[in-house]
Amino acid sequence: MSNESKGRRVVDRRNREAEVLQAAVEVFYAKGYSAASVQDVADRVGVLKGSLYHYISSKEDLLFRIFAESHEQAVQIMEGITARDLPPRKRLEAFLTEIIHWYLNNVERVSLYFNEWRYLTGDNAATVRKHRRVFSDYLRDTLTDGAAELRPGTDVRLATFYMLGAVNNIPVWYRKTGPYSAARVASEFVSMSTFLAFTEN
Template sequence: MRQPAGRSARRSGGERKPREERWAELIEVATQVFYEKGYDGASLQDIADRLGMLKGSLYYYIQSKEDLLFDVISAVHKQGLEVVRGRADVPGGPLDKLESVIVGHVEHTCRNLVPTAVFLHELSALPVERREEILGSEHAYQGVFRDLVEQGQAAGQVRADLDPRLAALSILGSTNWVYRWFRPGGTFTPEQIGAEMAEMAIRGIATEDVLKARTA
């Protein structure tokens, strides 16, 4: 998180909330407003009104609306990346780890529908260089999936004829789409969706020997 110079633990004078708490509230409110109105339709005045503060006070934290969108999307990406990296750090072979990552990604998406929608819808509103700053030159999030596919190929668990990047994009594309149709309290739970999508993805890339072993 970027922090304005001179930010201290608490606001001065009559300000009531610690600055880190206010910053977290700003990110949460901005995320909701961008979700409801879209980046183009949202204004800093909308966000300030929702926070109950003067528009001018926002400039203590940010320099522009684009600056705020950058911070919102950065926060979403960072949280998701922490989830998938954590889920990759489990015992087992590459496909065990990939299955864990897919389940974690899907469950995280289902439980964070609004931030996910803002990330997927509004990332393109940022200039290319700012998008790359968030995603990383190697697209770190996608890289977790791609690396596990490559490791699976090296271990003889994933079909050698597959392109790891394309396989990773296919898995991410299908799992990302969950945010469009998942409804909390609906027919399917995040756990069920994650488990079934992971099973379908693994079956789509695994070697015949692995598939036989999984059904044995």
């Protein structure tokens, strides 16, 4: 087999894996993880159920890989913002803006992440709990770095919980066909969050 053919086979496999994960996102979101089956995912991809096991080891493995991929994308957002070396308030604004846009562009993934993670077991569950702390720690550390600019009496821990609750709840009520654009939601939530935590400029 030529090197060109080998390379083509690798690319095809990677593309198929992405297709499997996306199909799983759609199926799990539509039916709920507990009610969905590997067969449902195979049907969505258009392959035999046995063929799906070339890409996954179990239904739980499929759910975990969706979460792991979502976490990697969120970490890329954090790392990109950190690399810009912004002051704390601007870092918070950039982070909330970008993560809200990511949420609204990936509502199905985000909904799965917050509603179905309890079905993970063992190391998978432990890893996702660790991943969730990375998210909250980034937000808390950003507020802590800006302590000198925070409103007097602001409790960083409570402010972190407040912002997490507000942002994580967006996929519950947001509808693409609703009255608010993603840009409007991001802008308003960022304004309210920074007003809550920081003194006026």
